[in-house]
Amino acid sequence: MPCLRIQQLVTRHVGPIELAIGAGECVCIEGSSGSGKTLLLRAIADLDPHRGEVRLDDASCTSLPAPAWRRAVALLVAESQWWSERIRDHFEHGIDAAWIERLGLPVAAMDWEVARCSTGERQRFALLRTLMQAPSVLLLDEPTGNLDQDSTRRVEALLDDYRRQRQAALLWVSHDAGQIGRVAQRRYHLDGGKLQESGRR
């Protein structure tokens, strides 16, 4: 049964898009720079105006308050917003230290100021912050874009476990063909505003 269902979705430069992602499935999107991948994810997260329908199980995007939709259908962007000085302040309900260590981060970094973190450290903490919301759908915009190979593999492994254990649906934008080969069950190419399936496992 599809978890996320997108029908006739049209947003700036993109669409109409038809796509369904099952619970526990990982779908990757590739496409040249400027082809509209981020715009597509933003529309699904209800951050930009769009036409058409996006449903999570039985709930349509328009039937839920926007914050509830964005908690359930969470967008992780390459450079996240931080609203407080310390990393820890962004984890309202705390976090299991094992998750931090799995991403190769020191647990002590929870007490660091956001401003001292490297781009890659911030990117990994932003992922952890998003996972702590326990979303059913993860919209991942180049989640390893700033990371070295070891950190990239750690992020891939954590997301794989999250997908399996929570039966989450992942829509993952990546420019890395090797990564797409490792994580995707289906892959699409976005070109001219349209999605074309380019392979499946």
Ligand SMILES: Nc1ncnc2c1ncn2[C@@H]1O[C@H](COP(=O)(O)OP(=O)(O)OP(=O)(O)O)[C@@H](O)[C@H]1O
């Ligand atoms: N607010 C906006 N107003 C007008 N045009 C925009 C706006 N946001 C994005 N665009 C344009 O829409 C196009 C698609 O942008 P988008 O960020 O979705 O590309 P992308 O596929 O994610 O690219 P990349 O791989 O480089 O991240 C680009 O040409 C961009 O300039």
